[in-house]
Amino acid sequence: MKALELSKTFTLIEPGPVVLVTTHDGARSNVMTISWTMVTDFTPRFAITTGAWNHSFRALRKTRECVIAIPGVDLLDKVVGIGTCSGADTDKFARFALTPLPAREVGAPLIAECLANIECRVVDIVSRHGIVVLEGVAACVDTARKERRTLHAVGDGTFIADGRRLDRRTQMASKLPAGVWPPVV
Numbered sequence: 001m002k003a004l005e006l007s008k009t010f011t012l013i014e015p016g017p018v019v020l021v022t023t024h025d026g027a028r029s030n031v032m033t034i035s036w037t038m039v040t041d042f043t044p045r046f047a048i049t050t051g052a053w054n055h056s057f058r059a060l061r062k063t064r065e066c067v068i069a070i071p072g073v074d075l076l077d078k079v080v081g082i083g084t085c086s087g088a089d090t091d092k093f094a095r096f097a098l099t100p101l102p103a104r105e106v107g108a109p110l111i112a113e114c115l116a117n118i119e120c121r122v123v124d125i126v127s128r129h130g131i132v133v134l135e136g137v138a139a140c141v142d143t144a145r146k147e148r149r150t151l152h153a154v155g156d157g158t159f160i161a162d163g164r165r166l167d168r169r170t171q172m173a174s175k176l177p178a179g180v181w182p183p184v185v
Contacts, residue, residue, distance in 0.1 A: 008156075016152030018079055018159070020069040021048060022100070022108040025059035029100055029109050031069075031092045032056040033083030035153035042177040044136030046120065051130040055087040060132065064122040065106040068134070069114040072147040073161045078113075079151065105137040115148065116141040 004012075018035045036049035046068065050057050060066050071079050078096040085092065093100050093109075100109035103119045110117040120134035149162040169176065 011155040016160075017070060017150035017162075018153050019048075020071055020079065020082060020111060020114065021050075021056065021060075022067040022069060022111060023056045023059035023063065023065075024107040024109065025062060026107075028091070029093060030056045030059065030087035031082055031098065031111070032087065033079050035155070037068075040133065044118070044139070045123065046118070046134045046136065048132050048134065049130050050132055051127070060122065061125065063107060065108055066120050066122075066134065067103055067106060067108045067110055068118040068120055068136075069111040070116045070118075070150060071111075071114050072145065073149040073151055074147045075113060076151060076159060103138065110140065112142075114142070115145055115150065 016035070016037070018033060019037055020031050021034050022029060022031045024030075032050070032054050034048045034050060038047040039045070040047055048068070050060070052058075056066075078098070081096055082092050085095070092098070099112035101112050101117075103110050103117070106119045106121065108119075110119075117140050118136045119138040120136050122132060123135045124133040125131070126133070152160045152162070154160060
């Protein structure tokens with residue numbers, strides 16, 4: 001095996017999928033790209049890594065709500081573009097031709113072009129580590145969308161798209177939470 005610089009180890013376990021996080025500060029909506037996400041348990045609790053370096057963080061901290069929008073592979077160039085400009089001087093919804101839709105529970109908008117949207121409220125902000133813990137309060141999925149693959153950032157400017165789905169639900173049934181398997185009919 002070849003030694004790897006410790007500063008590059010995050011590229012080995014970079015989480016996914018890449019998501020778009022929308023906020024609304026009371027005056028206007030914004031969207032940022034986040035590739036560092038985590039599910040915390042089987043409840044609708046999630047964590048994202050962000051902080052004062054992101055323009056949207058002020059709105060997130062002020063309103064304590066956002067939407068996690070999950071883009072498909074077909075939105076890769078928009079995802080990268082959103083992540084490489086600032087909402088401080090750019091209307092990203094207009095620039096990247098994204099359609100904001102009203103959310104049911106939060107003031108931040110859903111993104112119509114995404115596979116799914118999870119409306120969230122902030123549960124905790126761990127400033128020391130740039131971690132924002134979120135609780136999902138509503139969710140929707142676009143079941144008519146043809147492109148279903150999600151993106152995973154490697155962290156070096158490259159991305160991996162989900163591939164073939166491998167089904168091991170029967171073998172894992174004893175470890176899956178109620179309602180996930182078997183399907184509720």
